[in-house]
Amino acid sequence: MHEKRYQIFISSTFKDLEDERRAVQDTIISMGDFPVQMESFPATDESQMDFIKPLIEHSDYYVLIIGGRYGSVDDDGFSFTHKEFRHAVECGVPVLVMVHGKPENIAAGKSETTEIGRKKLKDFVAEAENKRIRKAWETTGDLKLAVREALDHAKRAKPRTGWVRGDTIASFDALEELNQVRKENEQFRETLGNLAVDVPLPSIPLASDVTVLNLLPLSAVRFGESRRGSAAKVQGSWISFFPLFFTNFEYGTSDWNGDFYWHTKHDESCVGIGSAIASELAFVETTGLFKISRTALDRLVAYYTEAGLMVATNMAESPFTEAAQRVARRHHIAGETSSFEVIEGSISVSAVRPYDDYDKVPF
Known part of the structure; x- marks a missing residue:
């Protein structure tokens, strides 16, 4: 079996969660996977969402970090983080939700200061949590552990395509040949019926051996x-x-x-x-x-x-x-x-x- 690596999109507001984003990035790298985040985006004349959408679509998992801010609002009235989340849902990318457990303890400089902003944030959290398992966090240590546990569980419960090294994959022709053999094998089984084959197993040594x-x-x-x-x-x-x-x-x-x-x-x-x-x-x-x-x-x-x-x-x-x-x-x-x-x-x-x-x- 090939050892897979996964592309994981990190989504959040930026200025207020720089340390948290860096902690999640380090966690993902330590697990052998590939983080994708705005810090790595090149300068481009494309609109932000036009550039981001394909990256989300090609990601295996989407990690959403919510702190005390709703984020910069686009012309349509939604924040870019909110729009990224909705696009991940539309594309069927598994979403892992990390919500700050005690928003009242977040520093004023990292929280919404207007009633409108607080209302938008509350509605966003409710939408993100709807029918999804979410993890609460308060410190970067909590967040790192929550992300690691969530990704471990997601890989088991919702396996994705992922990536493997090119030199570990058979050539296309070989795969086509194997696929043809598989089809022929299925035809034989349909013709002959499913035959149970007893595979002899080596006996386990005695405890005293x-x-x-x-x-x-x-x-x-x-x-x-x-x-x-x-x-x-x-x-x-x-x-x-x-x-x-x-x-x-x-x-x-x-x-x-x-x-x-x-x-x-x-x-x-x-x-x-x-x-x-x-x-x-x-x-x-x-x-x-x-x-x-x-x-x-x-x-x-x-x-x-x-x-x-x-x-x-x-x-x-x-x-x-x-x-x-x-x-x-x-x-x-x-x-x-x-x-x-x-x-x-x-x-x-x-x-x-x-x-x-x-x-x-x-x-």
Whole structure:
């Protein structure tokens, strides 16, 4: 599957929300997507809406930020932000609404000063919120989190076309050929009927079966000096690694409209699990000095999921089942976390002196 990137249009009034727009832009970029906003528009002799409309039409999602101002009004009596919103709705672009939760706390210089302006803003908010989930925010930190959660949810609930790298897509001729094969396949199915094919699956190892993990070295400052772990290969049963995996598997959670989701923090998990395993095999401080590979982490997650110790979807508050928590407690009580051994290399920690690598410097 190709990893998609999405074009996201940021819409709001400008002068009063410059910091907020920049925060949302940074959030979108950090998610690997492409922000589109007026700050990036070139000088042009086209009218503002004539230039903006195609950009909205080609965007995958539309983020609307509403603060304390209705915005500059065009000749037709509507603000440009209001018109952008309506065009996104007309084009079927999913709209994510971010409304300031306490407009009474917004500084006077960033709020509507006339009764007409306040009335237009109130009507705009009501229209934007109608039959849509909206997120309230008060600080830029709130806004960044709200946008991230809203986009994560929108990508799952309302998937869009998005973009992929050109070098990851097959040529047009190849796609046409695949499409023709698909059509022929459908004709065969109609002729022969849908045939159920049993695909043999490899059997899952027993909990007591042995597996091997590679511990990789890391460097970190410990007790005022730079220290480095060693490389080693560790052997143990699948279940013997689980209590340490359970304790050191790092994940984050978020919620949207009452639904909870979790995601793996891969780097932190690899370091935490690797260092914990090393600490069971050596009488030295190992925190942050060992890690397992991402492949090993994914392999452990796959096994524990198949074994019923982890949930098979990220739509939950925790990646672990109730059975997993009970298993981890029982093994901690029994003290069986160290029933594994080093079969290659050693678990050791050494000081790293600044001049150890001088002979490798190319001069």
